[in-house]
Amino acid sequence: MTDNIRKGTLLKNGDDIQASILQFFQDAVEKKLFDAVMLPMKVPSGDSFAWIMIKDAAVLKDAQPLAPIMPVNAATALKRYTRKGKGKFKIAALMKPCEIRATIELTKLNQVHLDDVTLFTYDCVGALPMQDYIADPEGGDEKFGKLLTDKNFKSKDVKPVCKICDKFSLSASDLHFAFSDKDILLISNSEKGEKLLTDLDWKADADLKKWQKHIDEITKIKVKNKTDTFKIVKDMAEGYDNLVETFSNCIGCHNCSSSCPICYCRQCYFDSSVAKPNSDVVMMRAEERGAASLPLDRIMFHTGRMAHMSLSCVSCGLCSDACPVNIPVAKIFSYVASQTQKAFEYSAGASAGDALPMKEYKLNELGELGELVKSAEAQEESNE
Ligand code: SF4
Numbered sequence: 001m002t003d004n005i006r007k008g009t010l011l012k013n014g015d016d017i018q019a020s021i022l023q024f025f026q027d028a029v030e031k032k033l034f035d036a037v038m039l040p041m042k043v044p045s046g047d048s049f050a051w052i053m054i055k056d057a058a059v060l061k062d063a064q065p066l067a068p069i070m071p072v073n074a075a076t077a078l079k080r081y082t083r084k085g086k087g088k089f090k091i092a093a094l095m096k097p098c099e100i101r102a103t104i105e106l107t108k109l110n111q112v113h114l115d116d117v118t119l120f121t122y123d124c125v126g127a128l129p130m131q132d133y134i135a136d137p138e139g140g141d142e143k144f145g146k147l148l149t150d151k152n153f154k155s156k157d158v159k160p161v162c163k164i165c166d167k168f169s170l171s172a173s174d175l176h177f178a179f180s181d182k183d184i185l186l187i188s189n190s191e192k193g194e195k196l197l198t199d200l201d202w203k204a205d206a207d208l209k210k211w212q213k214h215i216d217e218i219t220k221i222k223v224k225n226k227t228d229t230f231k232i233v234k235d236m237a238e239g240y241d242n243l244v245e246t247f248s249n250c251i252g253c254h255n256c257s258s259s260c261p262i263c264y265c266r267q268c269y270f271d272s273s274v275a276k277p278n279s280d281v282v283m284m285r286a287e288e289r290g291a292a293s294l295p296l297d298r299i300m301f302h303t304g305r306m307a308h309m310s311l312s313c314v315s316c317g318l319c320s321d322a323c324p325v326n327i328p329v330a331k332i333f334s335y336v337a338s339q340t341q342k343a344f345e346y347s348a349g350a351s352a353g354d355a356l357p358m359k360e361y362k363l364n365e366l367g368e369l370g371e372l373v374k375s376a377e378a379q380e381e382s383n384e
């Protein structure tokens with residue numbers, strides 16, 4: 001469906017976002033359209049959120065569909081649920097747009113299976129930095145509640161990557177909750193989404209022009225923020241000396257990779273015994289350069305990670321949230337990802353139909369290399 005003919009369905013009680021979305025899922029579970037819904041819920045200590053698979057419609061009232069922080073990317077939670085392939089239950093999962101993009105990337109890597117999952121997303125005001133929220137959960141709840149009430153997509157209180165996120169709205173989900181003035185509109189975005197609206201006997205007759213115009217305006221502001229930020233980040237991320245300076249206080253804890261939804265390998269080379277040098281290797285390096293900083297190979301870890309996953313980085317910011325020494329890891333990786341994805345004309349998680357460049361080689365990509373392959377093939381043919 002093209003954007004200019006796409007219509008939305010007006011949700012009841014549209015002025016309270018959290019309540020309206022919860023009501024929608026409660027109704028859908030009661031009507032047996034889903035066996036369970038995966039939503040965030042506050043943990044008993046009150047200072048974080050966890051992903052909960054909720055079967056009982058009565059328990060849904062305790063969930064907080066739009067959580068102020070993102071301790072775990074929903075794609076990671078869904079990966080754990082669908083790890084063994086298609087299940088026998090119909091699941092709904094509501095996620096931020098960057099989490100949807102991570103999910104789409106993981107489906108291409110056979111880490112998430114969406115056969116029995118319907119993906120929902122929403123216009124995202126951003127997430128608060130984790131450390132700020134943990135320091136003052138009540139203040140964080142108040143701040144985030146106001147962002148939702150004001151439908152403020154330009155807050156300075158959200159994570160640095162959220163301030164420059166220009167993909168904060170409609171994404172590759174099946175259905176999308178759009179926040180327009182006082183209304184909440186549900187937009188179907190796939191055959192699965194259309195079917196759900198048909199099963200609910202809901203008509204999509206609400207005009208989306210006003211909402212789309214507003215989203216386009218915010219997107220322009222975010223694109224400008226991103227361009228300005230990346231001009232600064234470029235000097236932190238490009239070149240060996242800059243990388244050494246940027247990661248000079250890295251303690252090698254690898255929290256950034258273990259929190260990243262895209263770093264899915266069960267055994268990371270950098271955590272393996274092969275990558276842990278013995279005293280001979282340390283001394284050899286110290287001898288070569290006069291001294292060796294410990295732990296060894298910090299830059300190799302970061303550049304190795306960039307090489308492995310920057311095509312699929314979705315700028316969710318979890319790596320920065322997880323860094324104990326406040327390195328702006330997410331900004332660095334987002335910048336590198338923007339360059340890698342541009343080179344391959346790829347946008348991580350934008351569409352399930354776009355092949356992952358690492359999995360599908362095109363002869364004409366990276367021109368020079370393509371030419372080399374062609375001439376080698378021609379040579380081979382002439383030798384036959
Ligand atoms: S590198 Fe950081 S910003 Fe990119 S997907 Fe991983 S955790 Fe998210």
Ligand code: SF4
Pocket residue numbers: 249250251252253254255256257319322323324325326327329
């Ligand atoms: S989380 Fe921070 S300190 Fe830990 S390895 Fe990553 S960049 Fe280094």
